[in-house]
Amino acid sequence: MVEPQPASPRLNGEEDMTGAETNMRLKLPIICFILEIILIILFGVLVQYDYEVDAREWHNKLNPGNKSHSEHNGHPESNSHSESKVHSNYDNDFYYRYPSFQDVHVMIFIGFGFLMTFLQRYGFSSVGFNFLIAAFSLQWATLMQGFFHGMHGGKIHIGVESMINADFCTGAVLISFGAVLGKTSPVQLLVMAIFEVTLFSVNEFILLTVLGAKDAGGSMTIHTFGAYFGLMVTRILYRPNLDKSKHKNCSVYHSDLFAMIGTIYLWMFWPSFNSAVTAHGDDQHRTALNTYYSLAACTLSTYGMSALTAHDGKLDMVHIQNAALAGGVAAGTAGEMMLTPVGSMIVGFLAGIISVLGYKYLSPILEEKLKVQDTCGVHNLHGMPGVLGAIVGAVTAAVATTDIYGKGMEDVFPDVAKGNITASYQGVRQAISLAVTLGMALVGGLIVGFLLKLPIYGAPPDTICFEDNIYWEVPGDEEEDHQDKATVRMTETERLNA
Amino acid sequence: MVEPQPASPRLNGEEDMTGAETNMRLKLPIICFILEIILIILFGVLVQYDYEVDAREWHNKLNPGNKSHSEHNGHPESNSHSESKVHSNYDNDFYYRYPSFQDVHVMIFIGFGFLMTFLQRYGFSSVGFNFLIAAFSLQWATLMQGFFHGMHGGKIHIGVESMINADFCTGAVLISFGAVLGKTSPVQLLVMAIFEVTLFSVNEFILLTVLGAKDAGGSMTIHTFGAYFGLMVTRILYRPNLDKSKHKNCSVYHSDLFAMIGTIYLWMFWPSFNSAVTAHGDDQHRTALNTYYSLAACTLSTYGMSALTAHDGKLDMVHIQNAALAGGVAAGTAGEMMLTPVGSMIVGFLAGIISVLGYKYLSPILEEKLKVQDTCGVHNLHGMPGVLGAIVGAVTAAVATTDIYGKGMEDVFPDVAKGNITASYQGVRQAISLAVTLGMALVGGLIVGFLLKLPIYGAPPDTICFEDNIYWEVPGDEEEDHQDKATVRMTETERLNA
Amino acid sequence: MVEPQPASPRLNGEEDMTGAETNMRLKLPIICFILEIILIILFGVLVQYDYEVDAREWHNKLNPGNKSHSEHNGHPESNSHSESKVHSNYDNDFYYRYPSFQDVHVMIFIGFGFLMTFLQRYGFSSVGFNFLIAAFSLQWATLMQGFFHGMHGGKIHIGVESMINADFCTGAVLISFGAVLGKTSPVQLLVMAIFEVTLFSVNEFILLTVLGAKDAGGSMTIHTFGAYFGLMVTRILYRPNLDKSKHKNCSVYHSDLFAMIGTIYLWMFWPSFNSAVTAHGDDQHRTALNTYYSLAACTLSTYGMSALTAHDGKLDMVHIQNAALAGGVAAGTAGEMMLTPVGSMIVGFLAGIISVLGYKYLSPILEEKLKVQDTCGVHNLHGMPGVLGAIVGAVTAAVATTDIYGKGMEDVFPDVAKGNITASYQGVRQAISLAVTLGMALVGGLIVGFLLKLPIYGAPPDTICFEDNIYWEVPGDEEEDHQDKATVRMTETERLNA
Numbered sequence A, B, C: 001m002v003e004p005q006p007a008s009p010r011l012n013g014e015e016d017m018t019g020a021e022t023n024m025r026l027k028l029p030i031i032c033f034i035l036e037i038i039l040i041i042l043f044g045v046l047v048q049y050d051y052e053v054d055a056r057e058w059h060n061k062l063n064p065g066n067k068s069h070s071e072h073n074g075h076p077e078s079n080s081h082s083e084s085k086v087h088s089n090y091d092n093d094f095y096y097r098y099p100s101f102q103d104v105h106v107m108i109f110i111g112f113g114f115l116m117t118f119l120q121r122y123g124f125s126s127v128g129f130n131f132l133i134a135a136f137s138l139q140w141a142t143l144m145q146g147f148f149h150g151m152h153g154g155k156i157h158i159g160v161e162s163m164i165n166a167d168f169c170t171g172a173v174l175i176s177f178g179a180v181l182g183k184t185s186p187v188q189l190l191v192m193a194i195f196e197v198t199l200f201s202v203n204e205f206i207l208l209t210v211l212g213a214k215d216a217g218g219s220m221t222i223h224t225f226g227a228y229f230g231l232m233v234t235r236i237l238y239r240p241n242l243d244k245s246k247h248k249n250c251s252v253y254h255s256d257l258f259a260m261i262g263t264i265y266l267w268m269f270w271p272s273f274n275s276a277v278t279a280h281g282d283d284q285h286r287t288a289l290n291t292y293y294s295l296a297a298c299t300l301s302t303y304g305m306s307a308l309t310a311h312d313g314k315l316d317m318v319h320i321q322n323a324a325l326a327g328g329v330a331a332g333t334a335g336e337m338m339l340t341p342v343g344s345m346i347v348g349f350l351a352g353i354i355s356v357l358g359y360k361y362l363s364p365i366l367e368e369k370l371k372v373q374d375t376c377g378v379h380n381l382h383g384m385p386g387v388l389g390a391i392v393g394a395v396t397a398a399v400a401t402t403d404i405y406g407k408g409m410e411d412v413f414p415d416v417a418k419g420n421i422t423a424s425y426q427g428v429r430q431a432i433s434l435a436v437t438l439g440m441a442l443v444g445g446l447i448v449g450f451l452l453k454l455p456i457y458g459a460p461p462d463t464i465c466f467e468d469n470i471y472w473e474v475p476g477d478e479e480e481d482h483q484d485k486a487t488v489r490m491t492e493t494e495r496l497n498a
Helices: A007-017 A027-046 A054-059 A070-071 A076-083 A094-116 A123-147 A160-180 A186-210 A217-238 A244-247 A253-275 A282-308 A317-329 A341-368 A378-398 A402-412 A424-455 A478-497 B007-017 B025-046 B055-059 B068-073 B076-083 B094-118 B125-147 B159-178 B186-210 B219-236 B242-248 B251-276 B282-309 B318-332 B341-370 B377-399 B402-412 B423-453 B477-495 C007-017 C027-046 C056-059 C068-073 C076-081 C095-116 C123-148 C159-179 C188-210 C220-235 C242-248 C254-273 C282-309 C318-328 C342-369 C378-398 C403-413 C422-453 C478-497
Strands: A046-047 A156-158 B047-049 B156-157 C047-050 C156-158
Touching: A007 C123, A027 A046, A027 A123, A027 A186, A027 B219, A027 C282, A027 C342, A046 A123, A046 A217, A046 C342, A046 C422, A054 C282, A054 C403, A094 A123, A094 A160, A094 A253, A094 A317, A094 B094, A094 C095, A094 C254, A094 C282, A123 A156, A123 A160, A123 A186, A123 B156, A123 C282, A123 C318, A156 A160, A160 A217, A160 C282, A186 A217, A217 A317, A217 A378, A217 A424, A217 B025, A217 C422, A244 C254, A253 A282, A253 A317, A253 B094, A253 B125, A253 B156, A253 B251, A253 C254, A282 A317, A282 A341, A282 A402, A282 B025, A282 B055, A282 B094, A282 B159, A282 C095, A317 A378, A317 B125, A341 A378, A341 B025, A341 B047, A378 A424, A402 B055, B007 B076, B025 B047, B025 B125, B025 B186, B047 B125, B094 B125, B094 B159, B094 B219, B094 B251, B094 B318, B094 C095, B125 B156, B125 B159, B125 B186, B156 B159, B159 B186, B186 B219, B219 B318, B219 B377, B219 B423, B219 C056, B219 C076, B251 B282, B251 B318, B251 C095, B251 C123, B251 C254, B282 B318, B282 B341, B282 C027, B282 C056, B282 C095, B318 B341, B318 B377, B318 C123, B341 B377, B341 B423, B341 C027, B341 C047, B377 B423, B377 C095, B402 C056, C027 C047, C027 C095, C027 C123, C027 C422, C047 C095, C047 C123, C076 C378, C095 C123, C095 C159, C095 C254, C123 C156, C123 C159, C156 C159, C159 C188, C159 C220, C159 C378, C188 C422, C220 C318, C220 C378, C220 C422, C254 C318, C282 C318, C282 C342, C318 C378, C378 C422
Parallel strands: A046 A156, B047 B156, C047 C156
Antiparallel strands: none
């Protein structure tokens, strides 16, 4: 099984695989440099520090009243807070958002990146392409979201909250990446990111600003959008002969352990994710707590369902790695509301069940009948749980009362608090937002899918999907290592005999 | 060595191993669903948001004076703070506890989970069962601790501090898991968790509330309790024929690297662990600092002892992975006291020496003479260092003076500050607490051990311990991967020759 | 390829390799114990809690005006803040530095530790020696930096900021470790650390205190110093016959994935690293934001350059693992200044290009022509980007105006704000600081290099470099594991047939 001198055949292998069509030598540098230069120019023209980041503005100790995040998420308290004539350096929002930001950051780069390393020979691409498209998307998202969240005298103001929102937008792109994992070139992924980030920002603007919906944890804006966008893209990119790479589309022992690093980090930091941009005070506190219990309940139902649906009662790593996270997705909209701990647990419990059933029974159908080749099963982890979360959010909003929220209503449902609308109408807004999101995602994915079908991006042939060494210099394995040890021992013995 | 078609024999292997007795198809789903449904019902009846989490309560801007954590750990300052008529959203305890919570959370799920992946073929179970029992335990602990920490009008109030305490309680269960690692079924572990969490809460109540002991980092409540409880359980579950699985009870190169992920995270975040629920201000600051230096000193003594006790001066990964953490355990009680930096270093230095000696000389004796099969050596990492930490805490408390603590005495030793008792009597309280903890752990472990001996939980046979594929669908290894690469190359060559 | 009974030959192998000269049985324990005992004595004599850590001092509610960090980094605001007669426990600097500290801590132990695990058979040493020398260095740095940052009545005052600074100093040692990786014994590394920490503190004192330079993220003090110190040491320790270990000086598939854990953590937390000790408020906020965009831009240029410089357009893991981080290094000095987002992106963009070019074309030249065997290519990741960062810092400082900084000038350039010097002179200070750092690093490395050349430290022979099992008990590999599975299956079958 092990080649006498593994190096050379692998090299041949690599050369074989490097047909002009998949060679990234020019394609990737060109797109990377063009995109980054465009970003630099646009940042130079359009982007400024937020007043909490700018040395002069901050030290003026006066609140310009344009804290981008108060506009975006409307925090009465943070305004009232900032309106205080004098503020201490310890009042800088950095101290109340940055720890959440770092947790979100870990979810985006370690969580998503390693979650996708489950494939036996796609670890470099999973972590590496995740890294590349995330690094691009967060810059592009800063511009797109800044534009839609409102310019300030023709300038986009950025700070820790815009960084969190940029990471959020990036999350949606990475969810879509999960659907096409192993079947796309890095150039294709960057092109997808350009359009998806743009569309995400439009959708987010419609939901949060036009419709006045609440979605702090992004059940709709991030998970539902990212999942259905990606599913439509992978449907358009359908590969009839993908079974030729079937033998690569599975895990090995250690690749599953690497994937668990991603899973556990996503699971642990999801409370920070959902609470990262909610109003300060009880709102962040409540959102984190709700998500914590939703995830815990989801984990138990996931393990139960995984064993129940296995022919011999053995747990399936695919379920543990993914379905156990559905509770975080499903708590993304209602998490900041008075969902109550028990409500959160019920939501998580259901999310886990739905997700495992999806992996077990729905995914095969989607692939055979609808020709949707969903590598990571994002429909089960982000799609259905995202829709569930949106529905739970709509219902929870519809039943909100001043008796329950008191003055806190201003933070969660400002329009209801102002008396502009009724709680049930807020629920309608939430429901409409879900429909809009699904529409935007599917239509957007359709268009972008066809764009990505163009044979100019160096996509891998059906025979070499889920394979790192088409785009990466791949080193050898433990075997050589054994030979080396043998060598070492020999050399060593010689040395001593000498 | 490499099977012609590795897949099939492995499958056979798996089927072989799936006797009715170890089949989890019904056992695991039943217990997971029953437990989660009971939890949901109890949460629905008993659990409410803390006033810092509840929208109406928090916005009432008045302190109900029932902050669960001030009761639990008695923080004069946090009360006085909350009594201020008006508070800002930035005063919410979320901002002063949540970062610590997240570090503790990482220790529980990544730290403990990956620390136990050192076994060559038990990584799925180590991370996976750790994940399952932790997700259950933190929910159950919320109820048990809430009950013993004091109900509020028949309700349990929860917030970020109760989340930290729930994670702490979970830590004790995971320590016990380390003692029985590889020899138990997930159902057995869940049953153990049910009882251990309950007993932990009783013991914690006796120590912190009845006896008025201080143990912020849990040298007694978490480490000593969890270790001796688990040691007694594994003693009762003694397997005379475990040597039939001896060849699995060891590490491979990469499994040791995965374990180091757990080790390093535990080591880095231990300062957060010990300081997570101490009083605010200097207390948290001091506890983190003391733990930081204790761990640093412990690491040097661990490396020194590991090389010294090896026949050829080679470092032993078992020591590095475990003993280097003993400094955190040993600083768990005295960390919040005026232990001084040098005091912390001495404690850590001794803890590292004791722990390595335990792994090298005591563990074999415990196994042969006392029939205690302690897979992870929790006696060396949590047991002895926990007792050391308790003693150091008792001594440090006994020598406390107002000259050293000033007004800060109120935070650390409220009863001494109030003049109710002398410092030396506080030391006696601490010593009694250690004795109580040892008693509770050993008696509790004895009873629970016999309960777990019942042949109904699907425990693995002696011949298949330390083996994932009895409870998990286990994929292949790098070998297949090689064949695949060969295949890929062939297919590819064909394609190009075509 | 796989030995019939792999255990025994490996053992022989190990015994072969354990000549008296590399045996650590006495050498390592002696140095570990002596160093730790000296540290304990010095801490006992010299070290006290900072007033924010000390129970009595903190509760006196008066500002002794000697917050070590305000002296060290001069934060007018934090003084004015502390001068307030009464302070709340929530004003303790712990809450404004500790989250940054924990991120830095992760970079030091996980980031640096795992980044170096890329070598196929040096993972134990990479993580393990990183752990050992970091644990020692942070204690020794506490003393050295405390001494140079100013004693308080003959005492060194420590708190969260001194902990961050100790971790920073440790970072420099770990950078040098990267240059000599695989070619040194743990004893050699500890000796190097003793001297490097001392020299680091002297250099830091000259730069920050004597010259009044700004270098919050350590482009000069940490990266430039650590890199050129290590490069000179490895030059002096030049091994003409190192090619005998060439076959070990490369990665395997999973070792590259482990290394990516280090890379991603360094990348994610670099904003915390650069902002950890800047002035509070806008300064920390701005530094984190600048670093975030610098790194994002750097990642795109790194991917582009990696594909462009490969003969077949395939990405090289060495570039992704290292060059993508250069943006953080290059933003280390100017990050706290009004660099603007676009400025940060340009800096990161250039850093990535320079770093990849260095790995591709400069490193081979350095090794062949200058005999600098730089295992991790620290010259490309820390050396050149560090110098770039220093230059960017000097230029950015030189063009600073009150119009841009407003009252914030006091935080960033106190001397300029006070009118003592002009901005352009501050730029000169920065440039002189770079020259001083290069001089100190090269001369220091020269001297320490010759010291480490002494044949008393048990350095590995040229034939067994980059090899764990000369200093570690190394377990077997997946193969045995296969045999075990076979065994297990047999045993199991027997059991069932019985």
